[in-house]
Amino acid sequence: MDVTRAATASxxxxxxxxxxxANALNARMARWMRRRQxxxxxxxxxxxxxxxxxxxxxxxxxxxxxxxxxxxxxxYANSLALFLTFLLTGFALVVMQQxxxxxxxxxxxxxxxxxxxxxxxxxxxxxxxxxxxxxxxxLEARLPQGALVRADLAAHTQQRLELPLAAPRRGLxxxxxxxxxxxxxxxxxxxxxxxxxxxxxxxYPHPHGNLPMPVDSARNAGVRAxxxxxxxxxxxxxxxxxxxxxRQVDWKAYAREAPLxxxxxxxxxxxxxxxxxxxxxxxxxETRLSQLARWVVDAEAHGERYGLTLPGAQIAPxxxxxxxxxxxxxxALFALERGQP
Amino acid sequence: MAEVATPAAAGxxxxxxxxxxxxxxxxxxxxxxxxxxxxxxxxxxLIVWRLLTAYRGGGYPGVAARALLALTLVVxxxxxxxxxxxxxxxxxxxLLMAGxxxxxxRAARDQFVMVAAALFLLLAACLDxxxxxxxxxxxxQAWLCCGAxxxxxxxxxxxRAALALAGRGLLLAVPLALLLFVFFPRxxxxxxxxxxxxxxxxxxxxxxxxGSIGLLATSYEPAFRVQFDGPAPPPxxxxxxxxxxxxxxxxxxxxxxxxxxxxRPREHLGxxxxxxxxxxxxxxxxxFALDTPTQxxxxxxxxxADDVLIGAEPLADPxxxxxxxYTHTRSSQPLDAAARRQDTALPPSGNPRAHxxxxxxRERAGSDAALVEAVLxxxxxxxxxxxxxxxxxxxDAIDDFLFRTRVGFCGHYASAFVVLMRAAxxxxxxxxxxxxxxxxxxxxxxxxxxxEAHAWAEVWLEGRGWARVDPTxxxxxxxxERGILDLIPQDLPARARLLHASPWLNExxxxxxxxxxxxxxxxxxxxxxTQLNLLERLGIRSPDARSLxxxxxxxxxxxxxxxxWHVGRSIRPARPDPLSRAYARLCRKxxxxxxxAPHEGPLAFGAALIAKxxxxxxxxxxxxxxxxxxRYGCPSPGTRALDIEQxxxxxxxLSL
Numbered sequence: 001m002d003v004t005r006a007a008t009a010s011x012x013x014x015x016x017x018x019x020x021x022a023n024a025l026n027a028r029m030a031r032w033m034r035r036r037q038x039x040x041x042x043x044x045x046x047x048x049x050x051x052x053x054x055x056x057x058x059x060x061x062x063x064x065x066x067x068x069x070x071x072x073x074x075x076y077a078n079s080l081a082l083f084l085t086f087l088l089t090g091f092a093l094v095v096m097q098q099x100x101x102x103x104x105x106x107x108x109x110x111x112x113x114x115x116x117x118x119x120x121x122x123x124x125x126x127x128x129x130x131x132x133x134x135x136x137x138x139l140e141a142r143l144p145q146g147a148l149v150r151a152d153l154a155a156h157t158q159q160r161l162e163l164p165l166a167a168p169r170r171g172l173x174x175x176x177x178x179x180x181x182x183x184x185x186x187x188x189x190x191x192x193x194x195x196x197x198x199x200x201x202x203x204y205p206h207p208h209g210n211l212p213m214p215v216d217s218a219r220n221a222g223v224r225a226x227x228x229x230x231x232x233x234x235x236x237x238x239x240x241x242x243x244x245x246x247r248q249v250d251w252k253a254y255a256r257e258a259p260l261x262x263x264x265x266x267x268x269x270x271x272x273x274x275x276x277x278x279x280x281x282x283x284x285x286e287t288r289l290s291q292l293a294r295w296v297v298d299a300e301a302h303g304e305r306y307g308l309t310l311p312g313a314q315i316a317p318x319x320x321x322x323x324x325x326x327x328x329x330x331x332a333l334f335a336l337e338r339g340q341p
Numbered sequence: 342m343a344e345v346a347t348p349a350a351a352g353x354x355x356x357x358x359x360x361x362x363x364x365x366x367x368x369x370x371x372x373x374x375x376x377x378x379x380x381x382x383x384x385x386x387l388i389v390w391r392l393l394t395a396y397r398g399g400g401y402p403g404v405a406a407r408a409l410l411a412l413t414l415v416v417x418x419x420x421x422x423x424x425x426x427x428x429x430x431x432x433x434x435x436l437l438m439a440g441x442x443x444x445x446x447r448a449a450r451d452q453f454v455m456v457a458a459a460l461f462l463l464l465a466a467c468l469d470x471x472x473x474x475x476x477x478x479x480x481x482q483a484w485l486c487c488g489a490x491x492x493x494x495x496x497x498x499x500x501r502a503a504l505a506l507a508g509r510g511l512l513l514a515v516p517l518a519l520l521l522f523v524f525f526p527r528x529x530x531x532x533x534x535x536x537x538x539x540x541x542x543x544x545x546x547x548x549x550x551x552g553s554i555g556l557l558a559t560s561y562e563p564a565f566r567v568q569f570d571g572p573a574p575p576p577x578x579x580x581x582x583x584x585x586x587x588x589x590x591x592x593x594x595x596x597x598x599x600x601x602x603x604x605r606p607r608e609h610l611g612x613x614x615x616x617x618x619x620x621x622x623x624x625x626x627x628x629f630a631l632d633t634p635t636q637x638x639x640x641x642x643x644x645x646a647d648d649v650l651i652g653a654e655p656l657a658d659p660x661x662x663x664x665x666x667y668t669h670t671r672s673s674q675p676l677d678a679a680a681r682r683q684d685t686a687l688p689p690s691g692n693p694r695a696h697x698x699x700x701x702x703r704e705r706a707g708s709d710a711a712l713v714e715a716v717l718x719x720x721x722x723x724x725x726x727x728x729x730x731x732x733x734x735x736x737d738a739i740d741d742f743l744f745r746t747r748v749g750f751c752g753h754y755a756s757a758f759v760v761l762m763r764a765a766x767x768x769x770x771x772x773x774x775x776x777x778x779x780x781x782x783x784x785x786x787x788x789x790x791x792x793e794a795h796a797w798a799e800v801w802l803e804g805r806g807w808a809r810v811d812p813t814x815x816x817x818x819x820x821x822e823r824g825i826l827d828l829i830p831q832d833l834p835a836r837a838r839l840l841h842a843s844p845w846l847n848e849x850x851x852x853x854x855x856x857x858x859x860x861x862x863x864x865x866x867x868x869x870x871t872q873l874n875l876l877e878r879l880g881i882r883s884p885d886a887r888s889l890x891x892x893x894x895x896x897x898x899x900x901x902x903x904x905x906w907h908v909g910r911s912i913r914p915a916r917p918d919p920l921s922r923a924y925a926r927l928c929r930k931x932x933x934x935x936x937x938a939p940h941e942g943p944l945a946f947g948a949a950l951i952a953k954x955x956x957x958x959x960x961x962x963x964x965x966x967x968x969x970x971x972r973y974g975c976p977s978p979g980t981r982a983l984d985i986e987q988x989x990x991x992x993x994x995l996s997l
Binding site for chain 2: 058061062065069072073074075076077078079080081082083084086087088089090091093094095097098101104137138183184185186187188
């Protein structure tokens, strides 16, 4: 399965006098299509009812050209000119069929947006499938905001595409719909469909801050007595995850062209840490959340057991990826109404 | 396989540009022999320039330079054609402006504009010439243009894939094109007239010097084709009348401005020949017909007093018409004085010996008819030779011919004969046209080639009216029976002789001409009237727009359905290979324990099975492992088929 990442398309952000009108029209169309199609439950096979097709700008120009040719042919009663016109007309109609066929029957297998840290770029990961004999060329997936990625799907294959998704702030990024389209083979027509999937991308707070990690001294005093400080035990290597500290990356392995790996240590006797929001009283809310996120990431990386105490919520000490996610999600959604700070 | 949509990736490939240049070059080629040669050269130069800058890098002219260049070219075209309205001027201008556009062609949009220009050039070529031999060229250019569209839309497309895509699209479009061609309503006339062409092709002109017709003798081009409805006239009566020339200045015969006087009453004698003529696009105004046509075939055509059919416009397209002709007429009324004066006029001086000869023959002959015979006798017995390459004549051309060189082509004999007649006071005129025609059995028609061009004479005999006299016939009687190529092959160029000498080649040529005739008749001349005729023949009584529309919509829907079926035809799921089939069967059997999730490979599936029911470990796990090995391992090619068969049997034997 290939993975394709898209560069953010440099959208034509030129101001247009009719832009306001076009936007209003687009919004109306979006609402209408949403009502008409309902929301999608993946996997979805694209059927005729939900495909739309219109001539592209080149297609419209081609139509105008055909009209002029028809006029000239009729005016001179010139048989060859008329035949040429009719041949190209038929050609355009065949192209319309081919374009429609290129999209019809495509399967949208999955669409997910894994959680990321704020101030990085996330991705909408799409898995498209083609269980037909034909090759599907130049399928284009794009978000309403403008990121676009293009892929060819050979017969009987699946392919994963990644649409970049900016994550500037912690919280939720909602993707209500995205578009799958194609203008293959001649660029005279564009067939498209909107996929309405309720996808939310969780954005963790940006892990930042250099306050020392608090120690739950009350419960740890005895344990620390018979294990030397910093006596970390080598636990192994695991793949790099967003948020890992660069200090833990196995750079030597990376230099040998191995993938980016992170050294994991388990403390001989795991420490128990409780990260408390209330203890960071001197800072503002977002800075506190960033610091807490930093601690969660570091503690998890060191294999420590940690818990989180937020106003109105408490997460019992534990460790592991799921626990890490639960803590970071709690931080991401802390004091948010409808996903936005 | 996947491509990232960055602007850099779109501009990196030169393929769309090369295609754009190729289709534009194709457009230039279609017009290369019609536009001024400097214009074609400029277009080619611009193509080369653009390609060079694309491959090696280099400067493009700035906006100001391009604008200046464009303006200069427009002015040059204006100076050359004195207009921009007209096919030749318009095509030249399109060629030059599209060439300039090529210089600033970078984005896909510009390339699309270039393909549109190439299609316009193709349209202009269709409007200009519709010969059968050019039709494949036009088809090829249309194919290339569509291929270029594919490459512009997806620059990674290989030439082969682009041509395959375009070819498939065009082939599927042919049925609809034929349907539209037959049923799309045509217009009875033009709604906007653009001058088509100022170009004269070979053919008879409205003047004649004695040698001018000989220039046509080597041209194999068809002039027109004739299909008789009933018997054809005998070979010695196959005179096809073109311009009739009255004025003579000592060297050149000229037409007088269209003779619009009323027809003198006359009788038609002998057989009435009914026939249909298909004229080639000669860019001249003559509508050729058998000797004495009886009516003007068309409102655009005039039948003059000297029996010539003259069209209002030069023939830019082939045209067909029905006609009835006679080869003999009689008029008992006298010739009116003005006509007699005009047809006995000679230059005041010159050719004294011819005048003297005419006077002496006149004295001896008892009547006008006897004088005609006497002059013909003189030509017959005077040692005259029929040749395509006579000597140059001096200032007294007729004297020089009659008394010194005595070698000439039909123009010389007709000219000398008419001068002798006029010198003797008998009204006479030169008629130019064609004599003969080649029978083409494949289409049952006569083909008259330019090489058949001929000149003869008509004299006014009291009591008989205008009578045809062919002085060439007494010098070279075999000319009546056979074409010019048979007669004097030694004077013709080697190519024409070769064509003529080989019967096989000749047959091929005849077949080719029959194909051309069919093309001209059924394709090129398919117009409003033919369309109505066809619809009536198809059973539509009074073809009106509504029934036509219904029939057309029905046919269109049918075609669309067929196309949709054809385009979607490849969607049959492919039959999986034997290994996949056996594995699918295994999975179906195991689904009773736990169904395989789509994402599970064989080993993960095995783990899930064992977790659910540990006792299947020995029976199922080896099978799944075997499948993984066969599918993903390194097989030994020799035994693979056998291994798969064994696996299939093991799956069949498995019972849970």
